[in-house]
Amino acid sequence: MQRLLMLLITGFFILSFVKNPDLEDKYELSLVAKGCHFQVMVNEKMVMDGKSYQMVTKNLNINKELTDSGEQKIDVKMLRISREMPLKTTQAYVNLKLEKIVGDSTVLIKEVKLPTFPYDDDEKQPNSIGGSIEFTVAEPENK
Numbered sequence: 001m002q003r004l005l006m007l008l009i010t011g012f013f014i015l016s017f018v019k020n021p022d023l024e025d026k027y028e029l030s031l032v033a034k035g036c037h038f039q040v041m042v043n044e045k046m047v048m049d050g051k052s053y054q055m056v057t058k059n060l061n062i063n064k065e066l067t068d069s070g071e072q073k074i075d076v077k078m079l080r081i082s083r084e085m086p087l088k089t090t091q092a093y094v095n096l097k098l099e100k101i102v103g104d105s106t107v108l109i110k111e112v113k114l115p116t117f118p119y120d121d122d123e124k125q126p127n128s129i130g131g132s133i134e135f136t137v138a139e140p141e142n143k
Contacts, residue, residue: 026101027066027109027137029074031058035090037079043072051081053090069139074098078114079128087115087129098133109135 031040031048034055040048042065048058066072078094080087098109112131 027062028099028101029060029062030097030099031094032056033078033094034092035081036087036092036094037081038094039077039079040096041075043067053081066137069137072135072137074133075130076112076114076132077128077130098135109133
């Protein structure tokens, strides 16, 4: 009986040191867009694709799209909602933030705001505007 009790106590002690996946670093994208067709790709995989005349807000955990370690790339593109409507007419914009969440703290890695120039002449407006975020994910410690 005493051995069984020691075995249970030892088992609980060992399990208390098992890595909790809820405590791992989380990478989250926050997107706010209006008046455009927007596309977001993580490491060349489409993760968001939508159109909106009104303001839209989306949050997405991107851990599954990241490689275990090394360089990562996020591309964001803002396109006209239709060929006939310049981005200035729809007052189009896209704001994309990448945040790293560690426990209870959140760290802003980078923010991309499109367009990166003022809207002047409708005829000179591009059909699409893009930006990217490049960052490095560190090798996990206890793998």
